[in-house]
Amino acid sequence: MKKKIxxxxxxxxxxxMAITGASLAYFTxxxxxDNVFTMKGIKVEINEEFEQGSELLPGLDINxxxxxxxxxxxxxxVRVHIAIPAALDDxxxxxxxxxxxxxxxxxxxxxxDGEWSWLPEMSAGTGYRGNGVGNWNYYTTTIDGIEYxxxxxxxxxxxxxxVQTATKALDKVYVDTSVDCEWVADETHEDGGYYVxxxxxxxxxxxxxxxxxxxxxxxxxxxxxxxxATFTDAYDALNTAFGNPADADYVSPWNK
Numbered sequence: 001m002k003k004k005i006x007x008x009x010x011x012x013x014x015x016x017m018a019i020t021g022a023s024l025a026y027f028t029x030x031x032x033x034d035n036v037f038t039m040k041g042i043k044v045e046i047n048e049e050f051e052q053g054s055e056l057l058p059g060l061d062i063n064x065x066x067x068x069x070x071x072x073x074x075x076x077x078v079r080v081h082i083a084i085p086a087a088l089d090d091x092x093x094x095x096x097x098x099x100x101x102x103x104x105x106x107x108x109x110x111x112x113d114g115e116w117s118w119l120p121e122m123s124a125g126t127g128y129r130g131n132g133v134g135n136w137n138y139y140t141t142t143i144d145g146i147e148y149x150x151x152x153x154x155x156x157x158x159x160x161x162x163v164q165t166a167t168k169a170l171d172k173v174y175v176d177t178s179v180d181c182e183w184v185a186d187e188t189h190e191d192g193g194y195y196v197x198x199x200x201x202x203x204x205x206x207x208x209x210x211x212x213x214x215x216x217x218x219x220x221x222x223x224x225x226x227x228x229a230t231f232t233d234a235y236d237a238l239n240t241a242f243g244n245p246a247d248a249d250y251v252s253p254w255n256k
Contacts, residue, residue, distance in 0.1 A: 043072035044225040059177040066170040070159035076225040077234035079154040083220040085210035089149040099203050110167040114157045122235040139245045141252040144212040158228045222253045
């Protein structure tokens with residue numbers, strides 16, 4: 001699957017930088033992982049294969065495998081929230097705007113029956129039905145003053161204690177080859193100017209659009225786990241325990 005949204009990192013910090021005189025944007029990435037604990041006996045850990053400090057350069061694939069392991073003592077259902085600054089994403093799961101900055105890929109096997117699902121309800125078969133309104137478990141939220149587009153990905157098979165998800169929720173990330181950056185001189189700016197990043201569709205962003213501190217771009221992943229006992233499926237358990245992202249009064253895990 002190739003989707004026109006930004007690169008995803010696990011509670012990651014993508015420091016967007018540029019070399020003076022360069023014609024292409026230069027990106028670096030740092031990565032940390034947080035564990036999420038829920039209810040007695042339920043504990044999960046996010047595991048990934050990712051080289052710290054990887055440079056995200058236009059057209060270069062960066063391996064970014066994301067798995068979840070049940071490290072608790074009871075069976076659990078799990079899901080992850082992938083949050084992208086809305087200025088880099090379309091901010092709309094119909095992808096009408098189709099921003100062309102950063103992208104991610106997942107493997108076909110990861111959305112097979114019983115594996116990860118990007119859909120808003122429990123289903124058999126593939127967990128991905130193409131781009132379009134209603135096909136994504138999706139919401140928007142504000143984190144540290146930045147608007148985020150959030151995609152919720154649910155693992156449909158219960159994880160036994162000590163077991164890792166059979167497939168990864170994420171495979172790789174990359175910067176679109178069209179991304180360009182330009183230094184704009186501005187005497188009113190404390191640095192004497194700022195970088196503007198532009199894709200081949202004419203979309204433009206600056207760090208002020210996507211960074212709370214003006215330096216680092218936070219691309220966040222949050223894992224949740226709930227017990228399997230007394231529930232019919234993963235969506236029933238997780239929506240009951242943490243709320244349904246489709247509800248108007250839903251509060252994101254970063255804002256609770």
